[in-house]
Amino acid sequence: MKAFKILCVVGLLILSLVLFRTSTTTAVVLHSGWINVLGADSALHRLWSQFSTPSAGEHVLPPPVQAGIMLLRSNHVSSFRYSPAIGKDEEIRQRLIEGAYPLRNDDQARFCLSYESEPVAPTCVILARTGGMVLADCP
């Protein structure tokens, strides 16, 4: 009886694991992640230096956003607005606002970020361009 109960519990565990594959997949992913880190030369050291570096990890942002943030920082802009085309792209707009923070998005700001493919207003002066993005001064 005792052994049969244990068998039933084992059966329930196996049934659950077969029906919900995420658990076994996650276990494999987590273990293989560590195996890769421990197997590669100085991988853990590299990960730690990323972890302990200010602003590290911004490579996950879309390339136009990275370029836009770089333009804003290198030109010491504290507030900016974006072009209508950027405003229509939900992903780029959100990533730009949260990624650039503490640089603030303000509709009345003097500096405007736009795609290189967009026309720049005649009253604006282009300050810099990189990675398909343009920063313009629109007094």
Next chain:
Amino acid sequence: MLIALSLFLPYFLGLGCIILFTIPGLQKDSPLDGPGIARLLATLLLSGILLHYTLVLLLEKLGLSLAIGSVLSLAGLFRAYLVLRIQAVRPRAFSWVLAGSILYVTILFALYILFDPLSAWDARSIWFFHGKIIFYNQSLSQSAGWNDQSFGWSHVFYPKLVPVLAAQFAYAGGFWNEYLPKASLLALLVPALMAFLAFFRSFRISFLYVILMLFMGLGQWLWNGYVDGYFALYTGLTSLFFGRWLVSRDNGDLIAGVAFLGVAVNLKNEGLFFALTVSSCMLAVRFVRARTAPAEAGSLGPGFWVFTALTALGMVLWSWKKHLWGLSTHVPMELARVPLRLSEGAFGTIVDALILREGVATACIVFLVALGIVKAFRLPISPAVWVPLLTSLAYGLGICLIYLGTPYDLPWHLGTSASRTMLPVLQGIFCATFVLMQELERNDTPENVKIEPKTKPRRG
């Protein structure tokens, strides 16, 4: 920075001690054996996290909150030393195999939590963006411009527990990046892992079930920066502790359940709905049980209610701040849409998306198989099974109702959120199955039927 990271556990532990060892009656009669210590540590950590959150909401400044929190934490650790010195705590009663397994799982998850940069949508747009705002303003104050129109998409009215923790870690480290603030997730994972130790005296097959189904089953939701995985984990643990309290009458279970619930309501807005659901289900099960076994109805001391009020304080303060700052809570539901959606046959779409495709039906089948086995062995079914199960089903029905009244396009809303909103439902059913598995295992060893302290406290 390494110091800041390594001190977060003692810091929260000390803050928890100031609550649990100062409020009279909270630690009375609770066993301090292995599972009891695990439960106490989890409760202390969560109480500490909630007290720190309350301090930030009250004082606003991160630095000031951390300074006052540190003083309180040291005082709490000293108070705990004085209290525990007069009690016979036997760490030998702890299963080191279990504790080692928990450490192993923590290290496994730590790789992805700490070294995988923030890239998921809600993580960046909501939770950690709010943390970034708090960090750069060094405070959770109105001056950060929470009602700025350009943040409208970020749901700034959401609870701020995870953002505050993220900002606090970044503050302690001295900078913001896409890795360090995720340590806040590790701070939430450790108490949950410890809490599960409270359900084991020795290594069992059901322990594997817990690790594989309740933790690994949540997969990327525990490291991608979404709060949903932790919300599911905490709701599951709340109902497990509440359910066990109905059987054990050990107030330590109830206090642990309240601590987990206190964190859950501060993780997501759905936490309030869950609190209502789990409380109703527990009262219903307790009512039925009191009719069949009236002698078991017990009373709770004032200390318990003070503790409950303290765990709710963060949520109340944040609601008050939202009111003061003019942040309105947007609930994505319009009741008037429900009859229209029902007439359009949306219920079938919702059932298909939530119940069938997200695995709720499958989880129910596994639960029924487990129930059938327990019945076949003519074992008694613990009331502890019904709290997670009923809570899960009632919560799931509420979520179905929200989808029926959604102002958004239904297929889009389901497609973007069903996999997350069903996590607490699945977790509840898994927890109920886990209790049944424990029933099967427990009856093999009658000495484990009743959880009793193995050590008698020495009266000093």
